[in-house]
Amino acid sequence: MxxxxxxxxxxxxxxxxxxxxxxxxxxxxxxxxxxxxxxxxxxxxxxxxxxxxxxxxxxxxxxxxxxxxxxxxxxxxxxxxxxxxxxxxxxxxxxxxxxxxxxxxxxxxxxxxxxxxxxxxxxxxxxxxxxxxxxxxxxxxxxxxxxxxxxxxxxxxxxxxxxxxxxxxxxxxxxxxxxxxxxxxxxxxxxxxxxxxxxxxxxxxxxxxxxxxxxxxxxxxxxxxxxxxxxxxxxxxxxxxxxAKLGGIAETLRARYRRFREGVSDVPGLRLRPVNDEEGHLGARWGLAFEDAETCARFTKALRGEGLSPGLAYGGEPVYMQPQILNRAAATPEGNPWRSPLYEGDVTYGRGLCPRSEDILKRVLLIASINPRYTERDVDDIVGAVRRAARTAL
Ligand SMILES: Cc1ncc(COP(=O)(O)O)c(C=O)c1O
The missing domain is CATH 3.40.640.10 (Type I PLP-dependent aspartate aminotransferase-like (Major domain))
Structure with a gap:
């Protein structure tokens, strides 16, 4: 843009x-x-x-x-x-x-x-x-x-x-x-x-x-x-x-999302990622929520077969699994907040820290990043791909 x-x-x-x-x-x-x-x-x-x-x-x-x-x-x-x-x-x-x-x-x-x-x-x-x-x-x-x-x-x-x-x-x-x-x-x-x-x-x-x-x-x-x-x-x-372009970009993204939502609304068993506010969210990244990781993986494969590039948010891993956080590592020992003499807590990070999220991150699929150049025709193509994937994967 x-x-x-x-x-x-x-x-x-x-x-x-x-x-x-x-x-x-x-x-x-x-x-x-x-x-x-x-x-x-x-x-x-x-x-x-x-x-x-x-x-x-x-x-x-x-x-x-x-x-x-x-x-x-x-x-x-x-x-x-x-x-x-x-x-x-x-x-x-x-x-x-x-x-x-x-x-x-x-x-x-x-x-x-x-x-x-x-x-x-x-x-x-x-x-x-x-x-x-x-x-x-x-x-x-x-x-x-x-x-x-x-x-x-x-x-x-x-x-x-x-x-x-x-x-x-x-x-x-x-x-x-x-x-x-x-x-x-x-x-x-x-x-x-x-x-x-x-x-x-x-x-x-x-x-x-x-x-x-x-x-x-x-x-x-x-x-x-x-x-x-x-x-x-x-x-x-x-x-x-x-x-100056923000208003137009937001309007287009929201219209594209609405078209997508309507296009898949009657697919049995398909659930959209909740968006907390149907009017206010931007519709920049469309998501689907599945009951379990296996169904999500099957759907991912089916969508890939349709030529889309779906993915889990941050590869399905919570941010605390990244080494700099997991290892509580700062650029210098003296500047390390976890080791500061003023810090009286003791937190550790690792698998199992947020168990509900670890499950959710493996079963909420982001199917596409949308930009305002997407046409209604592009949306209809994605709707078609999701509908076909649902027939084989759900
Ligand atoms: C959630 C979130 N916070 C902060 C940032 C940092 O922004 P920047 O890359 O402009 O430093 C990003 C950038 O990707 C982000 O996605």
Missing amino acids: LDEEETQEVLAVIKSRSLSRDYGPDCLDTVLRFEQGFAEKVGARYALAVTSGTAALKVALVAAGVGPGHEVIVPCCTFIATPGSVALAGAVPVFAEVDESLTMDPEDVERKGTPRTKAILPVHLSGVPCRMDRIAEVAGRHNLRVVEDCAQSCGTAYRGRRIGAWGDLGAFSLQFSKVITSGEGGAVTSSDPDLYERAVRYHDQGSFRERGRFPGFSPRLEAFVGENYRMNELTGAVALRQL
Whole structure:
């Protein structure tokens, strides 16, 4: 979905000779305009552009006050960056079960809390929103921060509110495989001025440069050391033009999903992956839920025979089975959150940690990644393939 509009915006930035939002003779403020537009689309007061989704998560967690000695509850079905960013912020990830939607089970979140829990980090996986009302309720009862991982789900809503506007902070990715993209990039959202200011400061060496920030915002916090996760104006140019396309992309994806859903609705024994909100989910990754792993494997084979490329989420393995988490390994022993003198817990990870999810991950099949270029005809082809597979595999 990159075309002439992104090209022209990038060329304009190059001609302006102002590639940084903070320097240059004639800055076009593409990053600022992206931030303003992004905040409005999400329904948050503020948005902050950063260099990646991982940077967005780390900035958001640090802004939320997460650090050494803390635990953060994350779902066990997610990309490595989710627990990874918790560890990078100095804290320990604790894994909660997912349900058949492949999103966090709020009841298990409550069970996994300890006196060390500082935040909940729900992940809206492949366009399906988490049950944010229940997660917010748990967080409220235990006085926890909520940082939403929205990396895969820009444009998704739950119960009429956009994701990224439910928690204290939201973290988005603009990496190449995401709903809208600038190649690499990310954004943090929040409606809390102090959290926003902490995010701005952490992403920019602890300083708050008032030029090119939200008009009228008056910083009021002290400086602290930060990093450099600033987005540049070239990336901002692409992100800005992509943002203008988000509404159309989401509309097309949802229409394609509805057509798919209707096309397979009368197949006996076939169950779709639950999506938590029929209106708000994005329809970016269609899924089927089976009763057991054997049926799922048979269906996978049948769909492959039809020329599709179905797969289990993350190969059917929870993220805690990845070696860096399984081995509780950090870049340096001194920086290892699991061994921090401030950490009073003792978590270990391994097979059997989230048994319900380990079962679900082997029997929820993601049948296709959908992009907005898919036509109705493409959808009908997939419907046909699923119907034929059901005849042989169910
Ligand atoms: C759930 C989730 N969180 C975080 C990220 C990290 O985003 P990025 O690749 O932009 O750092 C990703 C990216 O794939 C993701 O899928």
